[in-house]
Amino acid sequence: xxxxxxxxxxxxxxxxxxxxxxxxxxxxxxxxxxxxxxxxxxxxxxxxxxxxxxxxxxxxxxxxxxxxxxxxxxxxxxxxxxxxxx
Numbered sequence: 001x002x003x004x005x006x007x008x009x010x011x012x013x014x015x016x017x018x019x020x021x022x023x024x025x026x027x028x029x030x031x032x033x034x035x036x037x038x039x040x041x042x043x044x045x046x047x048x049x050x051x052x053x054x055x056x057x058x059x060x061x062x063x064x065x066x067x068x069x070x071x072x073x074x075x076x077x078x079x080x081x082x083x084x085x086x
Contacts, residue, residue: 003011036054039045045053056065 036050040047040050052065056062
């Protein structure tokens with residue numbers, strides 16, 4: 001593939017910037033993992049509960065999560081309820 005010196009430099013600059021962003025992302029993911037592990041160990045949270053709490057807090061969508069859970073609960077009870085003989 002042929003590239004002009006300007007195209008080559010643009011690509012190199014973009015690759016460096018992407019690599020830096022990926023390094024920061026990995027560091028943030030490590031921090032999140034470490035904080036969650038610390039909370040699970042110190043406060044004895046279940047993984048699923050803590051992950052849902054973190055996600056809900058981040059998205060600030062508690063009402064939506066509550067509604068979804070309520071709908072799930074009703075649907076589950078409906079589906080698993082014993083059939084009534086007619």
